[in-house]
Amino acid sequence: MDRTYLQIWLKDKGFTYSNAYNKGKTVVFSKVPLPDYRADLDERHGSTQQEIKMSNETERRVENLLAKAKSNSNDSASTSTLTMRQSRSSASSSVTESIIDIDNERLSSELRDMQNSRKLMPGARSMQSFREKLPAFKMREEFLKAVAANQVLVISGETGCGKTTQLPQFILEEEIDNLRGADCSIICTQPRRISAISVAARVASERGEELGDTVGYQIRLESKRSTQTRLMVCTTGILLRRLVQEPDLVGVSHLLVDEIHERGMNEDFLIIILRDLLPRRPDLRLVLMSATINAELFSKYFGEAPIMHIPGFTFPVTELFLEDILEKTRYKINLERDNFQGNSRRKRLASIKSDPISDAFEDVDIYKEYGNYSIATRQSLEAWSATELNLSLVEGTIEYICRHEGEGAILVFLTGWDEISKLLDKIKGNNLLGNSNKFLVLPLHGSMPTVNQCEIFDRPPANMRKIVLATNIAESSITIDDVVYVLDCGKAKETSYDALNKLACLLPSWISKASAHQRRGRAGRVQPGVCYRLYPKVMYDAMLQFQLPEILRTPLQELCLTIKSLQLGAVASFLAKALQPPDPLSVKNAIELLKTVGALDDMEELTSLGRHLCTLPLDPNIGKMLLIGSVFQCLDPALTIAAALAYRNPFVLPIDRKEEADAVKRSFAGDSCSDHIALVKAFEAWKEARRSGRERSFCWENFLSPMTLQMMDDMRNQFFDLLSDIGFVSKTRGLKAYNYYGKDLEMVCAVLCAGLYPNVVQCKRRGKRTGFYTKDVGKVDIHPSSVNAGIHQFPLPYLVYSEKVKTASIYVRDSTNISDYALLLFGGSLNQSKTGEGIEMLGGYLHFSAPKRIIELIQRLRGELDKLLQRKIEEPALDIFSEGKGVVAAAVELLHSQNVYH
C-alpha cells in the first residue's frame, strides 16, 4: 500500500497583513470595543510554509492518471446546452376567463354561506363574545375602513390587544361577506415557526373551522393548507422564498407583516422589497404590525403611512429596581464575599470605563442620589458591580420572594449556560431552597436537553413553587403562563459583527428598554405580577430604546446572494435603501466572500455556481459544500453536515453530565479529528437506532436531541429534492447512487474543505503545543466543546471550520483536520508565489513549497479538476466519473496518499 509520510516543515516568515489592520486607528465597533488581541501581530501572524512531500510512487500514478484524462477530455467536446426558462403562458383565452369568473362567483357565495352558517353553530356564541372583549374588536370598522382607503397601514399595539389573531380575521370576514371570498388571498407573516402555527390554529378555531380549510399555515417542511385556504399564516422566510419565484406576489390581495418591531433580518429585508413592490401592485394592501414603541419609524419609511393604535391588555406588573429590591429585601451586598476580585466602586472608577450603560451608574454620587434610602442600601449599591452578575443577589431575591410573597412561578432571566448552571448549584446547596419538596427548579436553555418539557409549562403540584432559570429563550419563544415574578438581570448574550476583523461576536451586553419591557410582561399573563430588576433605575434610563437591528449585527453573505437572485440591482445600493442600512464594509466583506466562494464574478454578477446556490436555503459556503459533496459522491455525509450546520447542533449539553456528553461526542469522532465527522457518525447511529426501534434510549444515552435529528432528516430530504430540481441528482436513482465515497474520510474532508474555504486554520507546532492561526484575526482557539479541543498534535497541518466566534476568546467552534492536498485541490485558487518557486493561496497567507515538477503536477491536476467542475456546474447532469475519470482518480489517489490513519 502506498503510504506517504508527511513531514510538517515549519518556517516563520514574519508575514503581516497591512490591509487587515491599521495600527493606530481605533476600531469603532458596535457597543463593545475589541480588546487588543492584535498586540503581538507580527509574532502571531508568521505565515507557515508547507512543504509538500510526494512519494515517487504517488507522483508516477497521478502522472499516469492525468495523462489518460487528457486524451479523454479531448474527444468529448463540451456540449453544454443553454436551458431556456419556460415562460408561463401569459394570456389565457377569454373563454376560460369567463368560466373562472362564474366559478369564482359561485365559490364566493359558498364561502359566505359557510361563514354565516358557522355563526349559528354551538359554541360560536361564546367564541364571539370572547372576541368582542378584545381591544382590537372595538377598532374593527375603523381598521377595515383604513385598509380600504390606504395601501399601507401601520398598526401599533401591545401584547394582549388581539391584533395578531383579529386583524387578519377581520379582513377575511369582510372579504367573504362582500362576496370577494374567492378572489382574496391574505398572507400574514410571523417571525417564528411556532407562532405561525399557533396563530393559524387560533384563527381557525375562532371561525369554527378545521385548520387547513379557509385558514392554513406554511412553515419550512410543514404546511396545512388547501385550495380553500384564503388566509395563510407563514414565516417571513417562506414569503421571501416565494418572492424569488413570484417577485410581484401575483394573486395576493392583503399582506400583514407581524412583529416588525423585533427588527429581524428577514423582516427588515422584506420591507425594502415591499416598498419597491407597492407601486407595481396598486391593488395590494399592506398592514405592518408593531409594538407601540417604534411604529413611527415604519410609518415614515412608507411615506407617512397612517398609524392606528390599539390599546393592549395585560395585568399590571409592579416594577422594582435594584435600590428598591435592596431596601425591601434588606439583602446586603458584601464586597469581600460577593465580588471575587474585591473591586470596590472607587477602584472600578479608576480603571477603564466598561460601557456607557454601566458608566451611567458609576457616574452617580450614591450618597446624594439615594439620600432617601437606608445606609445599608447605599452601602450595597456602593459594593454592587455593573460588570459582574452577582449570583448571591439573585439567589437572595429568589429566597425573599419564596419567604414573603404569594404563590406563583418565578422566571429568572440570565445570560447563558454557565450562569444557569452555577445558580442551579447554588440553589441546590441552599438550606431553604434546597428543600426539594417545596421547590421545582428548572433550567431552560436552547441547548439543554428537555427532559420533561411539560414540567416547564404545567402548573406545579400544590405547595410547590416553580422556579425557571432561563435565557432569552423565555423572552419571546417560550411562554410560561403561570409566571408571577420575573427576575431580570438586565443582560443577554448578543451577536454582533465586527466588519473590520470579519469576526462574529457573541458577548453579554445590556438589553434594550424594549427587551426589558418584554421581560416584565412575562409576569402579567394570568394575574398581577412583580418584576425585580437587578440593576439600578439610572441604568434602565441609560439603556438603548431598541436592540440594534439584526441586519447590522450579522454577516451578510446569504442576504447578498438572495438580493442577486431577486435581481434587485447592485447589492450596495439596494441595501442602502434599508430602514437602517448596514455598514458598507460589511457589504463589501460579504461580496468579497461571495467572489471567493465563486458565486459572484468580478462584475458582481451571479455565476452558474451562484445561481445554483440561490436555490438552496443555505449559507453559500454550506451550499457549496453540499453541491461539491453531490458531485464527488459524498452526498450522504454532505446532506447531514449541511442540515446540522444550517439548523442546529444535535448534541445537547446536559447540566450535570457534561463530561459524559463530551466523551460520547469524542467517541463518535473516533480518530478523525473532526466535529463534522462526529455529526455524521451520530446521525448514522441515530438512523440505525431508529430502525431497530430504540430511538429514545439511544438519544438519551448519547446526549442527542431527537427533535433536532428529526428536523435534520427532513431537511436532508428537502436538500435532496432541491438538488434534483437543479439537476445534480436524479430522484429515481436515489441517494445511494451519489454516495460511492460517502465512507471515505479523505474525500469527505476534501468536500468539507471545498465548502468551508476560506475558513482555514494553520496549525503551528510550538514545542509541545500547537498554535492555531487564521488570516483575518491571527491566533484563535479551538472551542472547548470541540472534539479537537486539547489535541496538541494534529496528524495533518490544517483545520477547516464552519464558524469562528469571539466570546471569551476567539474560538473556532466546529473544525475538521485536513491535509495540504485537500487544500491544494479543493481550496482557493493557486497562485505562483511572489517570493519563491512555491505556490500560495488565500492572498499569500498559505504557502506551499515543493520541487518544481511536483508543483507543476499539482497545478496541472488542479487545473483539470477546476475545468471538470466548471463543466459539471454548467451541465449538472454530466457524469464526472465517466467523463473525467482520470482527473477524479488522480485527485482521489493524491488525497489517499496522505492517509495517516490506516
Place this chain on the structure above:
DNA sequence: GAGCACTGC
C-alpha cells in the same frame, strides 16, 4: 485551558 443567546428558508 475551560465554555456552549435566539430565530429562519
